[in-house]
Amino acid sequence: MHLATKAVLGLALMALAACNNPSKNGANGVVDPGGAYGDAGGVSQGSINDPNSPAYFSGKVGDTVHFVVDQSTLTDEARATLSGQAQWLSSHGNYAAIIEGHADEQGTREYNLALGARRASSVQQYLISQGVPANRLRTVSYGKERPIATCAEESCFAQNRRAVTVISVGAGS
Amino acid sequence: MVRWILAAAAAMMLTTGMAVAQQGPLHIELDEGVIEPLPYALPTFVDEGAGSMASQITRVIADDLSGTGLFREIPEGAHIQRFGSFDTPVSYADWQAINAQALIVGSVGMSGGKVVVKFRLFDVYGNAQLGDGQQLAASSQSWRRLAHKVADVIYSRITGETGYFDSRVVYVSESGPKDQRQKRLAIMDYDGENVNYLTDSSAIVLAPRFSPQGDRILYTTFETGFPRIKMMSVGNASGKLLPETPGTMTFSPRFSPDGSSIVYSLEQNGNTDLYSMSVSGGGSQRLTNSPAIETAPSYSPDGSQIVFESDRSGSQQIYVMSASGGEPVRISNGDGRYGTPVWSPRGDLIAFTKQSGGRFFIGVMRTDGSEERDLTASYLDEGPTWSPNGRVIMFTRESPGAAGAAKMFTVDITGRNLKAVAGVGGASDPTWGPLLP
Structure with a gap:
């Protein structure tokens, strides 16, 4: 009995070196908001009691609005918070903002990225309608990649369906 | 001798x-x-x-x-x-x-x-x-x-059918708790052996996709701070960002069957539509134009059609249209929301993720939407990918709660033989590459 196939498999070894550390600098020179947890894009926060500080914006004005399931329309509560944000941004022209849109995990990854973008855009449009110059606002969606609450219940999902206005340096591009 | x-x-x-x-x-x-x-x-x-x-x-x-x-x-x-x-x-x-x-x-x-x-x-x-x-x-x-x-x-x-064992899978390796998840691109043999990492975890990476020849990978990265599509060659993990319009977000890419072009989602002013471009980054073409979310596109094996998801009806559903755009036809008609459709390499079936009654399902349907069958069900199953012979589906299963983690599973298209891919730890978003030469 003969062996029909006599062959060498040329198996190229793959050079799979880990890539270099990608730059953490964003397109506008803004520090990657996804690169750090719990801070606001590398901007000095200042004191929550100083009305001119980003810490005051996030702590007193309120940097976060929430959404109902699979929606991007703003609730009355969200509009009230955003009016405060618009006032603060209008009187602090030296700051720009990145609006981060987020979704809960009850959705597919791609859809949630698009849904987070819708939410961020709703906030952006509202802030613009309240007089914040468009060139000081950028949006980004994290989809379901950055939950802040981890339980598998509506109480956590509700916290994760959010848009966060993150103060950054510079008056926009 | x-x-x-x-x-x-x-x-x-x-x-x-x-x-x-x-x-x-x-x-x-x-x-x-x-x-x-x-x-x-x-x-x-x-x-x-x-x-x-x-x-x-x-x-x-x-x-x-x-x-x-x-x-x-x-x-x-x-x-x-x-x-x-x-x-x-x-x-x-x-x-x-x-x-x-x-x-x-x-x-x-x-x-x-x-x-x-x-x-x-x-x-x-x-x-x-x-x-x-x-x-x-x-x-x-x-x-x-x-x-x-x-x-x-x-x-x-x-x-009487080709096998799928001498093949590889590109995926996202995950570590850390749900609210501090670290992600990096990785590649493995189909059975979870020979893991190699293609990126570090300094930026979120999502949904890598193999080229038809298995020599290149498209994926979404947050390395600029914003979602962008990057293409890397498997043998050289450096890669390059594809061009984009400033102020937009690009994601959910996939190669055409001949490897010459890319279909992807582009978001502008909150609205997400489908576009295509050549792999060299030129010739960008808009394929859909609606105020709804259009994403998760996948080509038919002959390259003539694209299956994708859209919520233009009010909820996520699956549609098929010509690869050059035009009026899509809705094919999903059951109860629930349907997403992440992927055309099988044999051309006969479309695998999908379905959400219904607070649970997720991986299923298959014919390309006209008929003969829908659920293959799996759990708290969160998503993102099916086909074995090279179209007989097995790999997907992501995320377990619930603070201790929840993502794992990759396989199931055959009859719904039998459900099992976890062993030995790779936290892992999501698999894409099964071709049978190696």
Whole structure:
């Protein structure tokens, strides 16, 4: 009995070196908001009691609005918070903002990225309608990649369906 | 004496071997659904100077075959006949006595610095060899690929279809708790072995996709702070960002079947539509124009159509349109939200993720939406990808709660043989590459 196939498999070894550390600098020179947890894009926060500080914006004005399931329309509560944000941004022209849109995990990854973008855009449009110059606002969606609450219940999902206005340096591009 | 032929010839020879696969009574008809696995005997391959590699290769072949759920190994302790050499004549009665339907006899040796595997497949009840014997060789680092190649030939001869064992999967390796998840691109053999990392975890990476030839990868990265599509070549993990319009977000890319173009989602002012461009980054073309979310596109194998998801009806549903755009046709019609459609490599089915009643399902439907079947159900299943032969689906399953983690699972398209991909830890977003040459 003969062996029909006599062959060498040329198996190229793959050079799979880990890539270099990608730059953490964003397109506008803004520090990657996804690169750090719990801070606001590398901007000095200042004191929550100083009305001119980003810490005051996030702590007193309120940097976060929430959404109902699979929606991007703003609730009355969200509009009230955003009016405060618009006032603060209008009187602090030296700051720009990145609006981060987020979704809960009850959705597919791609859809949630698009849904987070819708939410961020709703906030952006509202802030613009309240007089914040468009060139000081950028949006980004994290989809379901950055939950802040981890339980598998509506109480956590509700916290994760959010848009966060993150103060950054510079008056926009 | 072994005569060495180059790699290109190897693929040709394997194909020749497959041509005889359907002869004889030893056959599994995959379309009928296999409930009782076919019993086979795989005596440890005769060691002709390769040491422990003979038993290691034998075990990988057995894991491949038994792992399909189509075959059941008869333990070696029950075997009556022993093979002192590769050419020992088969005593069929000894194998019939233990109810083996298939017998695989092989040897592993070394020649010219290469591992050399020889094997023959026997139809025990037909008292005959099935197909010709074959010999394969590779460098010793690639011994697992040799085993997968042998298993692919055996699978192919018994089922009449090409195998999927000598293939790789690109995926996202995950670590850390749900609210501090770290993600990096990784590549593995289909069975979870030979993991290599392609990026570090300094930026979120999502949903890598293989090129049809398996030599390039498209994925979404947050390395600029915003979602962008990057293309890397597998052999050189540097990669380049594809061009985009400032102020937009691009994600959910996939190669066309000929590897020349990319279909993807582009978000501008909150609205997400589908676009295509050439792999060189030029010729951007808008394919949909609606205020709804259009994402998760996937080409038909002939490249003429694109299946995608849209919420233009008010909820996520699956649509098919021409690859150049135009009016889409909705194909999903059941209860629930449908997303992440992926066209099978055979062209006959579309795999999808469905959400209904607070649970997630992986399912398949015909390309006109008929004959929908759920294959899995859990708290969170998503993102199906097809084995190269269209018989198995791999997907992500995320478990609930603070301690929840992502794992990759496989299931065959009859809904049987659900199991986790072992040994890779937290992992999501698999894409199964082509059968390697």
